[in-house]
Every structure is written in structure tokens, then in C-alpha cells.
Amino acid sequence: MMNRTIPDGPRSAAASVTDNVELCRGHFGLTVELPSPWRVRPGQFLMVRVSDGPDPLSLDPLLRRPFGVADVAGGALGGGLVTGTRIEIIYRVVGRGTAIMSRLRPGDVIDVLGPLGNGFPPVEPGRRLVMVAGGIGIPPFKLLARTTGGTLLFGARTGREAALAEQLRAIGGCTVRTATEDGSVGHKGLVTDLLAEEVSAESVVYACGPAAMLRAVARLCAGRGVECHVSLESSMACGMGVCLGCAVRAAQKDHAGAFRPLMVCCDGPVFESSLIDWEAL
Ligand SMILES: Cc1cc2nc3c(=O)[nH]c(=O)nc-3n(C[C@H](O)[C@H](O)[C@H](O)COP(=O)(O)OP(=O)(O)OC[C@H]3O[C@@H](n4cnc5c(N)ncnc54)[C@H](O)[C@@H]3O)c2cc1C
Ligand code: FES
Structure with missing residues (x-):
């Protein structure tokens, strides 16, 4: 069944940047302070309007950019939702919008719209959560790991991106295993090699990452009769x-x-x- 429940209606807000640090080459962690709290379900996302100039209300670039909510720092947990005003995004610089974001400084103000989308369904009691992240697919699992715990399987081409998984290693109740295609960190091979070892009848698998990885994860889970939910871009x-x-x-x-x-x-x-x-x- 499709999960259409939206915990809180989306709102546009002027958010103040409190932090924007490079986590590893080309990947940043941006934290903003909202004027009023959002109730967020892990897996929901927000849209960020970025402006290339001094006017925060400028419409150039026109379109907002979507990003998963990576964390609600200091947020209060309840019913699988997290409530708070300090929202973290983890992003990779890939084009004009994210390049502008990488230049944001504490005190800058950006327009954000959210929380959007359905998010991951709550994990049923007795099920074991296995999270599969490919590269920049990792952000939604930071909040999910903090609320639910579980095992995170992280796949990347090289060890350069492995620092992203370190974000989750520090979270109690979350086990992290890494696979890199060049073998520089963790298992040498694909993240689905780790998934094949980890899944069992009581597992539920949540995955986020490139389409090819999601397709392979979905196929493996279907073959084993394991429930699988994917976060698409x-x-x-x-x-x-x-x-x-x-x-x-x-x-x-x-x-x-x-x-x-x-x-x-x-x-x-x-x-x-x-x-x-x-x-x-
Ligand atoms: C639900 C959702 C959650 C996402 N979460 C994250 C995240 O947590 N971290 C992260 O780094 N990236 C995330 N992305 C991808 C991110 O939105 C794009 O990388 C970003 O919009 C690129 O903007 P740009 O201006 O730098 O690139 P450009 O290529 O210059 O963007 C041009 C246009 O294409 C759109 N676009 C380009 N790539 C994507 C893409 N992959 N998905 C959607 N729109 C795209 C942009 O919104 C923009 O309108 C997410 C995408 C979706 C749909
Ligand atoms: S982004 Fe407009 S309908 Fe989904």
C-alpha cells in the first residue's frame, strides 16, 4: 500500500543559516534555523530557493531545489515524528543551485518549503530495519537511524564519500557497514553484496540512492520475499x-x-x- 500520510502541511519559511560545512570533497552539511517548528517524518524532504546575489527574494534561479531532511537537531521524538526548528540538509554540489548553496554563510537567510512528501512508514514491532544508501542517498537515514536504529549499508564508488557514513556511526543503536567499488574502505564490491548477507525473513529494507542501485535492491528483496521501500529522486x-x-x-x-x-x-x-x-x- 502507498503511504500518503503527510504529518504536517508544508509551509514556506525564511530560514536562517547557522552552519554550512564541507563534510568531504564536494559534499556539505547545511543547518538552518526555522522561525517555527516543523514536525518531520524521516524520509520527507524540503525545497530550497537559492538566489545568486544579495537579494534573498530574487527569483534567479527560478526553481526551488529538493533535498531530504537529514536531521532535526535537538528535535523532540514522538510517534515516529521529530519536531524542531533546526533542520539539517546534506548535499552534493552538482550544478548551479548547489554551487550557490555551498557559498552560504551563517546569518544568510534562505526560503524553504516543507516538510514535503510521505516519508518512510514506521517500522513494525519485531521487524529488523536494514537501510541501504548509495552515495548522496544517505541523508534521510540520519534522521531515521536516530528515531529507529537499525543497520545501515552504505555503498560508494570510492572511499572519498565514506565520510558521509561517519555521520551515522556516532548514532547509538545504528550499525554501519560500508562497501566501496575500489575497495579503499570496507567491503570491495557493491552494497547489494552486503544486503545479500544482511537480509532475513524479519527484515524490512529501506533504500535511497541511484536508480541502478534501487533496482538491484528491489530485485534482491523481491527474490527473497522481503518487504522493501525505496526513496526515489x-x-x-x-x-x-x-x-x-x-x-x-x-x-x-x-x-x-x-x-x-x-x-x-x-x-x-x-x-x-x-x-x-x-x-x-
Ligand atoms: C526528493 C528528493 C530529495 C533529494 N535529496 C537530496 C539530498 O538530500 N542531497 C542531495 O545532494 N541531493 C538531493 N536531491 C537531488 C537534488 O535535488 C539535486 O542534486 C539538485 O536539485 C541539483 O540542483 P543544481 O541546481 O545544483 O543542479 P542543476 O543540474 O543545475 O539543476 C537543474 C535543475 O534540475 C533539477 N535537478 C537536477 N538534478 C536533480 C535530481 N537528482 N533530483 C531532482 N531534481 C534535480 C534541479 O532542481 C533544477 O531545477 C534530492 C532530489 C529529490 C527529488
Ligand atoms: S514536482 Fe511538481 S508534480 Fe511533483
């Missing part, structure tokens, strides 16, 4: 179900007998893996 303009720009193809017909596209921003970004047409992704 898609190009987003509005983040709220209006522009239809983030559609992905569904694997199953809806109740009206049609293959209705799934909107990553509001039907997801987290989907039960059997709902996705993996060949089309």
Missing part, C-alpha cells in the same frame, strides 16, 4: 503535485484499471518497491 519544479514534472511509471494498475503515473513529490518520494515500473525508471 525525480526532477521537480513545484514539489506539491501541481506541475506533474516528477511522474514515474507505475507497475500496477490503480482501482480504475489504469496505469496512473506516480508523482514522486506527493505520492512519494518513498514507495513500496513493487509499485514501481523498474524497466521504465
